[in-house]
Each structure stands twice: as C-alpha cells, then as structure tokens.
Amino acid sequence: MMGERPSPPARFEPVADGDLRIAEVSFLTQVNLRLDPGDPAAGDIGRALGVPLPTEPGTYGSADVDVLWLGPDEWLIVGEPGRERDLETRLRTAAGTGHVAVTDVSAQRTTLLVAGPKARDLLAHGCALDLHPRVFGPGRCAQTMLARAQVLLVARDGDEFLVLVRPSFAGYLVAWLLDAAAEHLSGQPG
C-alpha cells in the first residue's frame, strides 16, 4: 500500500558547486530525550547509547548516533533512517523507572546539508551566531534562527553543517538558501 515516502519539504535540485553543496538528508531517525542529567538513568542511557549525554551547552557527542544537547534537560538523538523503534526501546529500557520522556520526533524536522568552503559564508547571511571554526567547530550544535526559520544547526568535520528544520518551514528555508547561495556559486557575481 505504501509507496515511497514523499520527501517532505523541499524537492529541490541539490547544489553541488565546487565550494558549496546543499542537499536534503531525508528521514533521519530523531528521538527527543528529556531527563534530569543528575538522574542515575542519565548514566545508564549514556552507556546504552555508547556516548555520555553531553552536558556542555551547545555540544554533541557521537557514537553510532549523535547526541545533541538542546537544553539542560533535553537532548536530540539523531541516527540513520529507520531506527526510531530500536532507539526508543533502547532508551526506555536503559531509563528503567527513571523519570524520562522519550519521544519519536523523526518527522518533526527534516535535514539540510550545507557544506563546503563557502558554507559558513552562506549561513552568515541569516544566522546571527559566530560560526568561525574557533567558536563553532565540529562537535558544536545550536538551536538558533536561520533567516526567519528556527533551526537546529550542527557543525561537523570538513566544513559540513546539518540544518535541522521543521518541514513546514523547509520550503521557505530552501528558497532562502538558494537565493543567498547564488553569489557563492562559481561564475556568479560576488
């Protein structure tokens, strides 16, 4: 009955210029986790995930999933597509009787990849954060605004950023990114 899931937001021609790439990364697994980091369950969950829950604001840790700090008692666990059930179960099992909220939010955000030597310049058109590698290098993440859309911005190795955005905003954000990207593509006036 089910056909291929429609890629929710964007449906745009990916940008693959020498210095700039923009593409959609669809259907990542995303599970929202809330608990008191002082709760013993936090340690158990970290062990189950293979990486401790980061407590430094604006950072993430990685194992086979990325564990992104969203707030003092909130994380987003991001993994390959199709792992929602497995991850939810793993978290609930590890949490035991602790007071924990585990919520599958995989469809709540879609993911855009913005990468390349010009990625920071592109994002700087709409993001008020300092994205300099000294400040926002690999391992950093932030909930912020990109243009007029709320996003979760993740810095990865090699000038790569993930931009997680509500699918309802994705059409707007892609249109904005493509408009802002024009000057950073080869052969375009700067």
Place this chain on the structure above:
Amino acid sequence: MTRQPFRRDGHRGETLRFRFDGRDYEGYRGDTLASALLANGVRAVATSVRLGRPRGVFAAWTEEPNALVQIEHPFPEPMLQATTVELYDGLVARGLPGKGRLSGEADPARHDGVYAHCDVLVVGAGPAGLSAALSAAGSGARVVLADDRPVPGGSLPDTAETVDGLPGAEWAAAALAELDGHPEVRVLARTGVLGYYDDNYLVAVERRGERASSRERLWRIRARRVVLATGAHERSVAFAGNDRPGVMLASAARAYVNRYGVLPGRRAVVFTANDSAYAAARDLTAAGVEVAAVVDVRRGGGRSWDGSEVLAGHLVTGVDGQDGVSSVTVSPDPRGGLAGDREIEADLLLVSGGWNPVVHLFGQAGGRLRYDERLGALLPAATRQAVEVAGAARGLSTLGRCLADGAAAGARAAEAAGFRAGRRSAARAEDVAAALAEHVWLVPAADYRGHFVDLQRDVTVADVMRATRAGLRSVEHVKRYTTAGTAHDQGKTSGLLTSGVVAHLLEVDVAELGTTTFRAPYVPVSFATLAGRDRGALHDPVRVTPLHGWHVARGALFENVGQWKRPRYYPRAGEDMRAAVLRECAAVRRGAGAMDVSTLGKIDLQGPDAAELLDRLYTAMMSTLPVGAIRYGVMCQPDGTVFDDGTVTRLAEDRFLATTTTGNAAAVLDWMEEWLQTEWPSLRVYCTSVTEQWATVALAGPGSRAVLAGLAPGLAVDGESFPFMTWREARVAGIEARVCRISFSGELAYEINVSAWDGLALWEAVQGSGAVTPYGTETMHVLRAEKGYPIVGQDTDGTVTPADLGLGWVLSGKKADYVGKRSHARPGDLRPDRKHLVGLLPDDPDRLLPEGAHLVATARLPEPPVPALGHVTSSYRSAALGRTFALALVSGGRERVGDRLYVPVGAEQVPVTVTRHVLYDPEGARRDG
C-alpha cells in the same frame, strides 16, 4: 585636452560620461558626482528645502548638507549626497529641492545582509584606523576594518601628507595590502557604520554597486572590542551669506584639489579661526588657485604662511553673488577697535570654524562627551562599552600623533580581547606645530536672517534667536523648534554650531549646553537595505503541511493562519466561494468530507505528574480521564479569560497528548514550560512539541464510518466498540495510525493521525475512497458555527470567559484550583450583563452580516453616544439551515434570546433575532452518525 574647465593641470583618468539636470558632462573614474560637477564648473547643484536658495557643494564626503541629488539612471534612488555618489559611466542625476521622491517602479536590485563577528572592529581606515588595524591584526585577533570610502586612507588623499616617507595614499594602499594578507582580517571598503548598539553590536551598510550580487549589504557586526577611528569634521561659521554656492569647507576644497584634481574655484578667500586652513590655502595655491586673502579671526593670525595677505583679527561679514560667490566683504573684528570694510573679488570662500571630532557612534553607544575649551569641541569621555577612540576622533590634530595613537589603541584592543599584540613601531609623520585656535560661532550682525546654521534645513541664527527668545534653553528643544540637525546629515556640520550659537545668544558656555543626542543612522540607509532578503516571497516564511502539494494541485484557495497556508475551499469549475462552501458544507452534513488539520498544535506530555499539570492548566478535570479516552479542554489566563482550547488524549497512565489551536501551538508549549519552570518545578512532567511529527486528517459526516471501515478493515468502527471521545490504534490504508473519534462539526467524525511522512499517502487513500469531499477552513468555520463551537481568537478577544461562551460545563467544580478559577468567582465575572455568545438570525434569510458589526437595541440610531450591546464575531451562509446566521457577543445575550436587535450597516438598521448559540442539531443527535 579635457573638456572639464576646472580640472587641475596634469590630472588624467578614464573618462566617464554623465548627465546632470539635463546636461551632458564628462568626469574621470575616481570622481564623485560632486567633484565631477565642480570640474565642469557647476556651482549651484541643488536648491534649499524651505527658502529655495541655490546651494553648492559644501563638503567632500558624508558631512555634505547641500548637494542632494536624485539618481535617475541606472536605478532610481532618491536623496543621495553628490559628494558620496561614485561617478560611473551613464549616470543620470538631478539636483533636488531638498526632498527626493520614491520611484514608482519596482527596484530590481537585490539587497542582503551578513552577520559578522570579530575580536576587534576598527571603524575608519584613516591614519589612526589603519594603524589600529595593523597592530591588532599582528596579534592574530579576528579584525574587521570598516571604512565608508572606496579607497583607504581617510583624509590622507585629501591632505597629500607623507607617512613613513611615502605619499599618504600610497602608505594607506600598502597598509591595506598588508591587512589583506592576514587570514583573520576582513576589510570592508565602502562600508559605513551607521549604528552602535549595546554589547558592541554595530550595524554598517556596504555600498556594493550595480554589478555585485546585491546593491547594498547590511553588516551586523558583534565585536569584542571596538576602535573608533572616525576622524573629525570641519565646521562652518555663521555669517551673512554663508550658504552661497562657492562657500566651502576649507578641508573640502583641499580634498578637491588633492584627491580629485579639481579646482573648486579660480580665486579664493580663506576665512579661518585655526591653522588647518592655511594648509588648504597652500595646497590650493600649488594647484593654481589664486588665494586672494586669508581672513583670520585671531589677532595674531596663523603660523608659517608665506602666501598672500593675512587679514588677522578680521571677519567675513558678507558674500555677494546669487548663483555663486562673486565677492567677499571683510571687516575688522569690532572688538579690535579697527574699522573699514573691504570687498575682495573671489569665486570661492573657504571656511574653517574649527574641527568636530566625529563622536556620533561613541555617543550612540551611550558614551558621555565633554566639551574641551581648548579644542572647542566635544570629546569622548566615559563609556560603558568595550571601545577605544583613536586619532582625530578624540581630538588629536596632527598626523604623527594620530598614527601613534591608532597603533596603541589597536594593540590595547587586541590585548583586551585576549591576544598578544606584537611589537610593531607605529608609522611616522612629521608634525608641524600650530598656533592656538580660536572658537568663533557667529559673526555679529544686525540682521541674522542670512547667517545659516543648518544649511540642509535652512535654519538661520534668526531662527535660533526666535527659539531662545521664546524661552527655550535646551539645545534639544531648540533642535525640535528649529529642526536644526534633523536632516539626512544628522547635523554633522551644524550640530555643535547650533550649540555654539545658542550658547552665544544665552551668554553661557557651550560646555553647559552640550549637544543634542546622537542617534542612528550616522549615514543614511535605505529601507530596502534594512529589509535585505526579507522581501517578496521571502518576506515571511510560508508554512505548509505535508499535504500542501495536493491542495495546490486540486486548485484550493488558501487562507493565511499565522504563517501557515491552509486550504480555505476547493472551488470546482464555475464555483465562487459561496457556492463551493455551501457544497462542501452539504457534503459533510449529508455524506463525508475530509480536511487537512495537520496544523493543529500537538504537545506530548510524559511523566507521573502529567495529569496533575493538565488539571492545573485546563479548567476541566483531566486526571480522571481513562487511558484510551479524550476530553475537550479550555485553558484560561489567570484573569479567567480564554487563552486556548483543544483536546487532551490520554495515551498511557503517565502520557498525554494535548492539542492546541493552530495559531497558539508555540504559545501553549511556552505556557506549560513557564508554569513548570517558574511555579511548579516539583511536578515531574516533560512537554515535547510533536506538532509536525503527525499529519492529521479529519474525516467528518454521516458517511465517515463507512469510509473508515473501508480503509481500516482491522478496526471495529461501530459506535459501541469505538465510542465518541475515545481513540484507537489501527492501520488505516496500511499506515500505522492513531484514530480519534472527535468532532468539530457535530457530525460523526474522526481524526486520523499518522507520521507526517505518511500524511500524503493517507490523504490520497481517503480521497481514493471516492466517497469523500475535500473541504477547507471556511467550511469548517461554518459547520462549527452552526453548532455554536467558538474559535479562540475569532469569537473571543481576551475579555471572554468560558462561561461567556456557554462553556460553563468545562469549568470543573471538583478541582481545588486551576489557572483562572479564582477569577471566575469575581463579581465582575458573574455580572448578568456580561457579553454572552449567542446566535443571530437576520430577518432577511439572505442577509449576510459583516463580521465586526455592532448591535443596538433600537430600530433608529439614537444620538451619540450610541449604547452598543456587542458585536458580530462570525457570520456565514448555512447550507443546513438554508439561510444566513451569525454568532455574536451580546451583553446579557442569553437573556435576550428571542429579542429583536439591530445591526447598523452603513445607513441601514438590519433587524436580527437573538437565538441560542447552538443553531443546528442542539440535541447532538448527529454525533453518532
């Protein structure tokens, strides 16, 4: 040979053609429009805003008060300063009578913005700024150098002074090249900083031109330390005829001969109170301008002048010539006891009343200023920001000191930002000792109507006098009374002069008066630049659901609900909105309809105290809800008024899903978090937004059960197995779904929730059943209004309680408390004349009342004030009732059921009858199909 009669001998360049006021001219690349006009002998460039007097070029950069022009081609742009417009081939411009006009054509240019961060921001690339940037850059700090000119060097190309043995402009170019070599340095040319806000947040506008990807770019810069090397502006003196074309700041004339190779006149008189104008006189002489006389207000005159006659202790008391200076009248200072006026033939009068350090940005940032008697200027004093002021901007007057001061400031800033500045010796220049300046604000006269203080606003000393004679003592008040200092130039040349004149008239010290407040923007900026990319389709995000493409393909027309686009109705060929909505309504009441309700807010609450939180926030009891059941809920503000409504679904003992209205999704989540974090931190519950995790399809109408049964063969859909206000998990169209039996139409209805990824597949399957009519928000509004279901924000306005809406049944009497409960017991909430939600039936069943219309009791409007009983909140045509109807908030409305009231519409009093707010199926018989 050049066709530019006032071009300095030997000055060559790439020829550019331009048109001004309908005449064709030539200029050179590197010219401004002002320098090119002067090169062609154009003296009167614009006319003044109030008096219509001819005005010429007065300055050479952003301080220009006179030479306002309208650009006609290549793009229409109102009110630019000719002194800052870079000349380009094909430019077409006109001089302005003080005011520009916006173009009626759409501007095809792009404007954009960039956020930047740095350790040290240096504002100004003059001698001090370049020195500061060089020493900061050497430390490895991230440096941004912003300068509003196209070429670096600040005043160096104007004065042609020497730095480190090089011509100043060459030294500046070399410094810039060195800065460009630092990977962590960003040099922004043509970028004027216009605002300085708290926490070292500065905004600048970069003028990038027509060939760039954006014409102008707004830079939003956050700097750990700021170095303001903004230089100084020369100021004028108020004397009779000081607004004539040909009267020019001495430093500007020097810039025209040195930077642009233009002679601003043939024969000049220099009027000065300090030594800097002597350097200008020397440079003009060298360029071939005859300096007829130097008029120095100081009895001792200036130092080191071997040119023409110096008239020490003299003043300029008059200027002749209509469209340009033809002669200058010079008189001895009456205080000196001499007598005898002289008239000197000249076409150029250079003025130097002194120098104002450019403290605008420092002032904007909250920095305090102090008046320095010796310099006759305001200097930066205390500040709360992390800022250094360097060079002429803090009153230094010689090049060598500015270079050294800039280098030291740059090093201090870098070190304060945590970097170690290397040892680098500052650039050097030879300083010439100067005689002490005097401060003269106005030349005494019997008639002050020709002594201009603010050239752009046409404010004279006579106007200022009128203000002081009216009793005004504060320069802020004088500014507002006379408008001095309120023009595009923000009083750059007039601000302190106004203070000086006021001080003179009141016989007080300038130090006592101070100056007016400095406010952004320091340089003019267009709205288009401030808007940047937020225009047209990108003006505001358009939010769409996963089903949006289907709605578009089916020709839906949309309604804006906040940022969301929601299908309003789906017209068929030949249908208008009225026909389409009546058809959709009938389809739901008689068969089955489906609607995309994915935009409703959804909040997942988990934790042992989730039920307790909901009990406190909703007026109804939620903790008694069994797992598998759903309850309608209303949330109130502490004042008892309705805040939001929705349903609460109990998913498990410790897990609920709360829905909100589309517009309030974020506000309700914030509301829950606020109470949890500030008032009830002991409650163990976490709230997570899942609004976009789910796509939701409402399936409504007597035929909906059969449609659902067909799509979900595994689900028992009969009324007993699946009662009203319960939910079931099922596979619908093969998709995992949570099906809720709730209704917003009064009909048998379901809401089917699936992963947003599967929303479109579900919707297509529902439509594929062949028995379902898609309907939009307009139909939904009609159906719910027929049932008297209020819409928060449409039928409520922040004064309405649940009881007013006839929702007294959702107010739990069993709970000890909930937010708003105490307010509901206040006498004011129990008054019988509160406005109740009621129905209205117009006598004419085809008459559609305008929403927002008022209600009165009488068939004839009484004399004002007219006692209004309330207003229409919702008004529709009903297919089910076969007529129009409305909902209204009416004072004591429930006691007026059956009464006749009147709705004034234009000159007409439309008669209506008050009914209960539930107009359709009041007994609720249709709920179960």
